[in-house]
């Protein structure tokens with residue numbers, strides 16, 4: 001097992017590596033030079049990856065390098081943003097215009113990471129008020145709507161069935177922000193719904209993707225097991241993408257914090273599976 005860091009490995013091979021990866025095994029870290037190797041994937045370039053989050057800046061902060069690495073590997077990458085950012089104003093003047101300001105900042109930010117605008121799916125649910133949109137119900141005038149219904153489960157199921165992602169990455173449920181907890185919970189039940197036959201007006205059933213958690217502001221609920229390292233050019237793109245949120249007056253402080261943390265990000269693989277009694281039968285067999 002090598003003890004070199006991804007940075008040292010890049011220097012030693014004199015390669016122009018954009019990214020390097022590490023998986024934490026029970027016997028220690030194991031390096032991988034590609035996402036295919038890291039994830040034991042057949043071909044990431046034939047996969048669709050969906051990054052889902054409550055707020056437009058969550059993914060760039062918590063998984064901007066992962067998003068760039070997926071694009072670099074040729075995956076069809078999409079971003080789903082649940083809220084409209086209406087509570088993200090920092091001045092009185094911004095209060096009435098913050099939704100459109102944030103929308104433009106968001107599109108510019110992800111363009112800097114290499115994600116084109118048409119791959120950004122903004123669902124428009126009210127920032128900081130997601131508890132009013134749990135589940136699914138007939139939509140009232142002005143509410144985000146698909147097929148006459150509103151609610152996070154309605155929107156998530158429709159998007160999952162439309163995109164059929166192979167991998168889904170979303171903020172962990174350990175974040176203090178209720179929007180983060182709600183998006184995580186609603187997405188998990190939506191994976192179940194999307195794979196089944198209910199709500200046929202939202203599309204054909206799709207397979208359950210591999211699920212990964214990322215951390216944005218609060219720590220992981222338990223240690224992550226995947227690491228990405230990026231070279232300085234890629235890391236600078238992430239920092240520039242965060243700086244694109246110029247309406248956020250604290251942004252420079254955040255950029256400095258992330259710069260000081262270095263070009264690393266982490267994911268936690270989630271063993272997402274549905275319950276089957278036969279999974280547990282071997283444990284209870286007496287002989």
Ligand SMILES: [Zn+2]
Pocket residue numbers: 054055058177180216
């Ligand atoms: Zn957030």
